[in-house]
Amino acid sequence: MSGEMAFVSCTVNSVTQEFHVRPEEMLIDVLRDRLALTGTKLSCDLGACGACTVLLDGKPVSSCATFAWQTDGMNVRTVEGLAAANGALDPVQQAFIENSAFQCGYCTPGMIMLARALLDRDPSPDRETIRVWMGANICRCTGYEMIIEAVEKAALIPLETGK
Amino acid sequence: MNEMSANLDVVGHDTVRKDAVPKTTGAATYTVDVSFPGMLHAKVLRSPHAHARVTSIDASKVRGMPGVHAVVTRDDLDGLNPTYGYFIKDQPIVAMDKVRYIGDTVAAVAAETELQAVAALEQITVGYKILPTVATVEEAMAETAPELFEEEPMGVVPAYGQGASGARRLGRNNCYRFSYETGDEAAFDRCDHIFEDRFVFSRDQHFHLEPFVTVARMDGDVIEIWSSTQNPFPLRKELARVFQYPENRIRVRVPYLGAGYGAKNNCKTEPIAILLARLSGKPVRFCMTTEENFLTQSQHAAILDVKTGVMADGTFVARSGHILLDSGAYSDASPLVAEKAGYRLPGPYNWQHLNIDCDCILTNTTPAGPYRGFGGTQASWASESQVDIIARALGRDPLDLRMQNVKNLGEAYVPGESGIDSDLRAGLKVVADRVGYEARSRGDGRGMGVSIGFKDAGGVNKPSQARIRITTTGGVYLECGAIEIGQGIHTAMSQIVAELLNTQLDRVVYPELNTDYTPFEQGTNASSAIIGTAQAVQQAALVAKQKVLEFAARELDCGIDEIELDDWSIRKGNDAHPLAPMIMGYYGGTGYEFTGAGFFKPELDHAAPLESQCVSWEFGWGAAEVEVDRETGLIRLLQLVVSGDAGRAINPLVCRGQDEGSAVMGLTGVLFPCMVYDGAILMNGNGLDYRVPLATDIPDGFVSILQEQGHGPGPFGSKSIGEGCMLPVASAIANAVEDAIGVRIRELPLTPERVLAAIDEACG
Ligand code: FES
Numbered sequence: 001m002s003g004e005m006a007f008v009s010c011t012v013n014s015v016t017q018e019f020h021v022r023p024e025e026m027l028i029d030v031l032r033d034r035l036a037l038t039g040t041k042l043s044c045d046l047g048a049c050g051a052c053t054v055l056l057d058g059k060p061v062s063s064c065a066t067f068a069w070q071t072d073g074m075n076v077r078t079v080e081g082l083a084a085a086n087g088a089l090d091p092v093q094q095a096f097i098e099n100s101a102f103q104c105g106y107c108t109p110g111m112i113m114l115a116r117a118l119l120d121r122d123p124s125p126d127r128e129t130i131r132v133w134m135g136a137n138i139c140r141c142t143g144y145e146m147i148i149e150a151v152e153k154a155a156l157i158p159l160e161t162g163k
Numbered sequence: 164m165n166e167m168s169a170n171l172d173v174v175g176h177d178t179v180r181k182d183a184v185p186k187t188t189g190a191a192t193y194t195v196d197v198s199f200p201g202m203l204h205a206k207v208l209r210s211p212h213a214h215a216r217v218t219s220i221d222a223s224k225v226r227g228m229p230g231v232h233a234v235v236t237r238d239d240l241d242g243l244n245p246t247y248g249y250f251i252k253d254q255p256i257v258a259m260d261k262v263r264y265i266g267d268t269v270a271a272v273a274a275e276t277e278l279q280a281v282a283a284l285e286q287i288t289v290g291y292k293i294l295p296t297v298a299t300v301e302e303a304m305a306e307t308a309p310e311l312f313e314e315e316p317m318g319v320v321p322a323y324g325q326g327a328s329g330a331r332r333l334g335r336n337n338c339y340r341f342s343y344e345t346g347d348e349a350a351f352d353r354c355d356h357i358f359e360d361r362f363v364f365s366r367d368q369h370f371h372l373e374p375f376v377t378v379a380r381m382d383g384d385v386i387e388i389w390s391s392t393q394n395p396f397p398l399r400k401e402l403a404r405v406f407q408y409p410e411n412r413i414r415v416r417v418p419y420l421g422a423g424y425g426a427k428n429n430c431k432t433e434p435i436a437i438l439l440a441r442l443s444g445k446p447v448r449f450c451m452t453t454e455e456n457f458l459t460q461s462q463h464a465a466i467l468d469v470k471t472g473v474m475a476d477g478t479f480v481a482r483s484g485h486i487l488l489d490s491g492a493y494s495d496a497s498p499l500v501a502e503k504a505g506y507r508l509p510g511p512y513n514w515q516h517l518n519i520d521c522d523c524i525l526t527n528t529t530p531a532g533p534y535r536g537f538g539g540t541q542a543s544w545a546s547e548s549q550v551d552i553i554a555r556a557l558g559r560d561p562l563d564l565r566m567q568n569v570k571n572l573g574e575a576y577v578p579g580e581s582g583i584d585s586d587l588r589a590g591l592k593v594v595a596d597r598v599g600y601e602a603r604s605r606g607d608g609r610g611m612g613v614s615i616g617f618k619d620a621g622g623v624n625k626p627s628q629a630r631i632r633i634t635t636t637g638g639v640y641l642e643c644g645a646i647e648i649g650q651g652i653h654t655a656m657s658q659i660v661a662e663l664l665n666t667q668l669d670r671v672v673y674p675e676l677n678t679d680y681t682p683f684e685q686g687t688n689a690s691s692a693i694i695g696t697a698q699a700v701q702q703a704a705l706v707a708k709q710k711v712l713e714f715a716a717r718e719l720d721c722g723i724d725e726i727e728l729d730d731w732s733i734r735k736g737n738d739a740h741p742l743a744p745m746i747m748g749y750y751g752g753t754g755y756e757f758t759g760a761g762f763f764k765p766e767l768d769h770a771a772p773l774e775s776q777c778v779s780w781e782f783g784w785g786a787a788e789v790e791v792d793r794e795t796g797l798i799r800l801l802q803l804v805v806s807g808d809a810g811r812a813i814n815p816l817v818c819r820g821q822d823e824g825s826a827v828m829g830l831t832g833v834l835f836p837c838m839v840y841d842g843a844i845l846m847n848g849n850g851l852d853y854r855v856p857l858a859t860d861i862p863d864g865f866v867s868i869l870q871e872q873g874h875g876p877g878p879f880g881s882k883s884i885g886e887g888c889m890l891p892v893a894s895a896i897a898n899a900v901e902d903a904i905g906v907r908i909r910e911l912p913l914t915p916e917r918v919l920a921a922i923d924e925a926c927g
């Protein structure tokens with residue numbers, strides 16, 4: 001059912017990980033099944049909903065649509081790796097908590113990673129920029145307004161340094 | 164607008180949700196995350212045909228394939244009651260004599276990997292004899308239509324009270340009819356005007372991001388499942404019937420739910436996961452794909468014929484209606500949805516006569532079931548659209564006509580029913596003022612519309628139990644069966660308990676639901692938690708508190724009215740007496756737990772049409788402003804203002820999320836194609852092709868306004884808020900379109916093609 005295994009060495013949440021992966025193995029399978037990082041959620045499995053969003057060298061990608069071998073030599077960041085070394089939550093997490101920007105929470109890890117990527121490239125985006133950027137992921141629960149407001153708020157919270 | 168009752172310390176505040184940290188750090192456990200060593204993965208073979216007789220199934224090649232541990236076909240159902248359903252037990256675990264829609268379950272395999280399971284399914288050979296297909300309700304009702312069920316499946320018609328009735332198999336593929344009648348039909352004869360309109364409602368899919376998923380295993384002789392379900396206790400009962408197994412040897416555990424919106428009621432992945440776990444002796448995970456979700460449950464498409472008689476001065480007199488619900492291939496919750504769609508069609512207005520039938524028609528498509536709004540969305544779409552049609556025909560302002568005819572606060576909905584527990588005029592004014600209705604400028608293709616979304620809340624005759632346990636040091640266990648599906652109920656219930664026990668919120672824990680320990684709950688649905696379950700919780704908390712106070716009064720040798728409970732200390736005058744030492748002094752150093760039990764259920768009442776009076780009435784007031792391009796037919800939504808009445812908001816921020824989330828969900832059926840069928844073939848049943856609203860679809864003018872009118876039956880005057888704001892969205896927008904360009908669209912979604920067709924028709 002599979003061809004040759006590929007060797008992959010990548011960093012996941014600042015820890016080096018090495019695997020032999022099947023060619024068809026997706027990043028999300030490695031994260032959830034091999035590393036027990038179940039914060040990243042699978043939904044559509046088609047790259048459409050963004051529930052599985054992680055950061056690959058800082059860029060948001062759908063981990064359901066990224067082959068595991070593609071991460072060789074790269075930095076993967078998941079929701080579990082967002083808090084600072086001292087345990088302080090990321091400003092995006094803090095803002096999602098304070099603003100109640102989640103309901104069932106299934107889209108939330110993906111939304112938070114997507115927002116983190118935005119703030120990394122644009123630390124003070126305007127509302128329209130946030131709306132367009134966050135339009136990449138689906139949330140069926142919240143109606144989005146409270147998510148957008150949380151991202152606005154996160155932009156105002158200083159980022160803990162020294163991760 | 165939060166200037167109501169008493170100073171409360173915890174209730175009424177935007178406290179951080181109890182699930183906030185787990186859900187934002189990835190630590191929250193959902194059923195998809197449950198895993199065991201040696202766990203197998205289930206996959207099912209689905210029918211490629213919409214309607215066929217299953218002439219043969221051969222799974223012999225599968226047994227012994229690599230990694231395969233168990234296979235289920237119709238030959239493996241010995242000793243089971245192999246069909247399930249709500250009132251009508253017509254849906255088989257796997258196909259027996261027939262398949263009835265594309266995607267119907269034919270066989271299942273458990274293997275060590277999903278890929279092995281899929282490979283095994285390919286080796287199962289099935290013989291089909293193709294039968295003629297009915298893909299729409301019109302086709303299904305035709306004289307010559309093939310019946311999905313040649314014989315009547317086992318089932319019951321529930322008891323109804325005054326004016327209501329139910330019936331089965333009244334026509335071709337008609338699986339259930341709900342009827343409601345009150346008043347004298349002659350009322351129509353006295354009317355100055357009669358309006359007759361047909362409205363068509365589209366078919367959304369819930370699109371819950373967490374799929375249907377169950378992990379099942381045998382724990383000794385106990386069937387243990389983790390499942391993403393909204394109603395674990397009725398599910399347990401149904402599984403006990405299907406597997407002919409004692410209820411108390413089935414353990415249902417429910418972690419966080421990645422939402423459900425109604426879809427996750429009753430059997431979905433559970434029977435197959437259990438069957439495969441029993442056959443293989445290993446834990447089995449059955450997790451559907453998004454594509455399979457689309458083949459498992461949908462909303463009901465509907466055709467609604469509404470006839471309304473009014474007087475020249477605008478007074479509403481009589482309404483009759485006939486609703487056809489597309490039930491898909493199995494009855495599922497259709498009888499219940501029919502009951503609610505039919506019962507809610509009158510809207511919150513005064514009538515002298517009502518006569519409504521709602522028929523559930525089986526078609527060879529995905530089974531339709533509970534979906535947020537539960538028939539109320541369909542009913543509100545038709546009812547609130549027709550109110551505007553009437554207003555315009557009479558030369559009346561639609562807002563004004565509503566103000567004239569709506570029920571007053573406290574007025575019974577229909578004879579024998581409970582009183583309306585919101586001020587409807589006040590609510591309507593809130594959204595009209597905010598959208599700028601009175602001062603609106605028209606022309607340029609712009610217009611505004613309003614609507615009152617309406618449903619009863621709390622379910623029918625729905626029991627809830629609760630228990631409060633308080634440890635020696637004041638830790639509180641809040642035990643009830645309301646499931647955290649995203650609505651924030653863990654937090655709201657905890658706030659209520661903290662308030663009643665005068666303690667700190669973080670002393671309250673809400674253990675994960677486990678049917679072995681958790682008090683009974685009929686289900687987390689029907690907007691019932693805050694008005695039903697919460698009353699049981701309130702009672703349990705007050706009983707426990709009373710026991711504590713009685714104990715303390717005895718220990719302090721004083722009257723109970725001389726003391727107060729204050730953060731697990733007893734205040735007596737100016738003295739504080741910590742409870743922990745007092746408890747250990749009496750019960751011994753290992754301590755004790757004070758417990759309180761609570762119960763809530765509406766009384767049975769044969770004078771009430773649904774056999775018990777509705778616990779509460781849920782409203783969503785909506786106002787929309789649109790700009791319509793007459794050339795392209797495109798509707799641009801400029802403003803959408805929605806408002807619900809939380810009675811008393813336990814957590815206002817969470818209530819806001821409910822209002823906004825349900826309103827945006829309501830946009831799906833207005834702006835997007837929903838489920839598109841080509842005959843019986845679903846064309847867009849996957850995450851890529853199916854369109855749900857995105858952040859970029861929401862207009863800047865989207866606002867929710869939370870009302871707290873204070874009349875709710877829940878603790879502190881609270882009311883349900885989870886469904887109301889979805890209900891007015893479609894009609895408010897269609898009403899705004901007519902305000903803008905003078906054409907009426909009676910069919911959802913409001914596509915540019917329909918707008919252009921309506922313009923053409925109006926021109927000529
Ligand atoms: S699950 Fe990966 S994008 Fe939907």
Ligand code: FES
Nearest residue numbers: 103104107139141
């Ligand atoms: S919070 Fe449920 S999908 Fe976003």
